[in-house]
Amino acid sequence: MQAALASLEAQIREKLGSIRNPETGEFPTVVMRGDSLDNLHMHVEGSPELIELVRKRMGDDNDEELMPENETPEETPRVFLSYTSDDAALAERIATALQANGIETWWDKWCIAAGDSLRQKIDTGLGDCTHFLVLLTPQSVGKPWVNQEMDAGLVRKLSNKCSFLPVRHKLPPQDLPPLLSGMHAPEVSADEDIAQLINDIHGISRKPKLGPRPHAHAAEATTQTGYSAAANAVACYFVENSKYGRFGDPIIDVEPLAQETGLTIDDTKDALFELSAFFKDTKIHALVKASLFTEFDRHWKPWDPREDAQKLAADIMNNSDLPADSKAIAERYGWEPRRLNPAAHYLFERGLLVDYKVLGNPEFELHRIVGKADELRRFLKGRQ
Known part of the structure; x- marks a missing residue:
């Protein structure tokens, strides 16, 4: 095998x-x-x-494992901005700010060119939007065109196809159209109002940060790691309790691991199954692999193995006086083995180092750190 x-x-x-x-x-x-x-x-x-x-x-457009480094798949918000030409200056401020902050914005000045069909372009913008944003002012509330676009936006909202976001400028709340009187329509004029609108579209909550859940103190890292709260609790345990950051460090059985993390036995088993790529055995023992530390150290340690690995790779290629002995490298960098091992394994896991794993060396994952010149060169070239 x-x-x-x-x-x-x-x-x-x-x-x-x-x-x-x-x-x-x-x-x-x-x-x-x-x-x-x-x-x-x-x-x-x-x-x-x-x-x-x-x-x-x-020839595969659906492979979710092919992903730009440090990027997670998520949908880009798409806003349709409805306004009247009397408010063009404010509309441009809003559209420019949205576009500059990761929100694809349909604004007629950008999206309708000479000779285009107005109806077709607007239909396309409306049909593709995730958020319908209407700028309500004393000038716009009575405009037939704005009201027709609002009708279309409300229909999409009722069909759960988009969010409907009314914002006001110099319009008292009591002057809102009856259908919108029950909606929150914030005032937008200053830059901080637009910044809050951007946060609302991105779903950034105004609430204080949620405290940790009982029995799963690593749950708050879920959005960072992409793994479940239970998996984070397990990963965090190994990151915080490993002495050297290498295979089998620490060694623990499933039941004691459940007790240490505060998870149930079943939740612990499911978490280990979710993290199975980082463990040698998950039936009775939880034999951790060094790859877990390369993946998770950055979430609970003051270093990032990815950055350390790039420094190490560059020094291997550029500094002829860099020693190959792992202990000597650690002393030169002022790193404990706990920090050097994940960085070295990051390179080893990517096929960039010669295999110098030996028995009888408890501190270091690799006895010697020797790079493969061509592979390291290509690795560094993609990270300049």
């Missing part, structure tokens, strides 16, 4: 790793995790342009 997995990994690295962005010269970085075909995971790191090129070469 190990030989088959090694062969498969080599084929995948060769196939995907040779794809190159012709404009930037960037190569993708391939990460393989798992010790059997049942839990084998692969993802490819690189810029959005390179990931798109890899998708095209692979």
Whole structure:
């Protein structure tokens, strides 16, 4: 099985790793995790342009594992801005601010060109929006065109196809149209009003930060890691209790792990199954792999293995006097083995280091840190 997995990994690295962005010269970085075909995971790191090129070469537009590094898939909000030309200056301020803050904005001055069909362009903007934003002023509330667009926006809202966002400017709340009188319509004039509107569209809550849940103190990192609260509790336990940040450190059985995290046995088993790519065994024992620390250290430690790995890779390539011995490197950097190991494993996991794992060295994941010159060069080239 190990030989088959090694062969498969080599084929995948060769196939995907040779794809190159012709404009930037960037190569993708391939990460393989798992010790059997049942839990084998692969993802490819690189810029959005390179990931798109890899998708095209692979002929698969639906592979969720091909993702720009540090990016998570989420829908971009799309706003249709309804207003009257009397308020064009304020509408432009709002549209420009929305567009500059990650909100795709349909504004007629940008989206309707000479010779275009007004109805078709507006229909397209309305039909594609996730948020219908209407600027209500003393000038706009009586305009037939604005009211027709509001009708269309309300129909989409009632069909759960978009959110309806009325905002006021110099219009008293009592002068709102009857259908909108029950909606919150904030005043918009100052920059902080527009900033709050941007936060509302992005769903950024005004509430204070939610405190940790009982028995799962790592739950608040869910949105950062992409894993469940239970999985975060397990990952956090290993990050905070590992002495060296390497395989089998610490060693703990499932039942004691449940007690340490405050989870039930079933929740602990489900969390370990969710994190199976980071563990050797999850039936009775929870034998952690070094890859867990490369993935999760940045959430609960004051360092980021990704940044440390890039520094290490650059020094290997550029500093001929850099020692290969892991202990000597740690002393030069002023790092404990707990910090060096995740950085070194980050490079090793991506096929960038020679395998110098030895028995009898409890402190370091790799006895020597020796880079593969061509692979490291391509890795660094994509991160300049």
